Amino acid sequence: MAKNSQQQALLTEQRIHQAIVDIFMEKGWEAITYGSIAKYTGLSRGGVQRIVPSKEAMTEAFQGQVYQYILGQLDLSDALKTAQTWETAFLQPKFKNCIKFLITSVNAPQQGRAKTKQCLDALQGKLGKETLFSLLGWSVYALIS
Structure with a gap:
């Protein structure tokens, strides 16, 4: 019985982490709350809070995925294509x-x-310092425009 409970706990944790990723990708970091995760998973807020006791713990669910997602959207063959694909990808939520x-x-x-x-x-290792800084600067400007 204990093995089944451990397995069930692991599945619940994975479900919560996937919910965090899905909510983040769809609506942004501000939309991730205990309430939104509970609603998405059908679990209680307390149950969610036991698995991810803080906002900091919530970031564990998707940290590596942010890098992989960004890279997956870019054409890194040259600086111009990287910038073009960054700007096009930026249109996607x-x-x-x-x-x-x-x-x-x-x-x-x-x-x-x-x-x-x-x-x-x-x-920076993939794009180069100047390209990354330029694209981040462009992004800040785009976010406030």
Whole structure:
């Protein structure tokens, strides 16, 4: 019986983490609340809170996926194509939510900022410093326009 309970707990945790990813991609970081996760999964708010006790813990559900999603949207064959595909991808809510999360993570607790820096460092490694900084600057401008 204990094995079944452990298996069920793991499935519940995976369900909650997937809900966090889905809500984030569709509606952005601001939409992730205990209530929205509970509604999405059909679990109680208390049940969700036991699995992810803080906003910081919620970021664990999707950190690696942000980097992979962004890279998957880009043509990295040259700087011009990278910029063009970034701007096109930015029109999609999922991509925009990922970039907005990276930019606004400056206000996150230290651990969250460290994880975001890892993602940005990896993007810098793929895109180059100047290209990444230019695209992030463009994104900030696009977000406030």
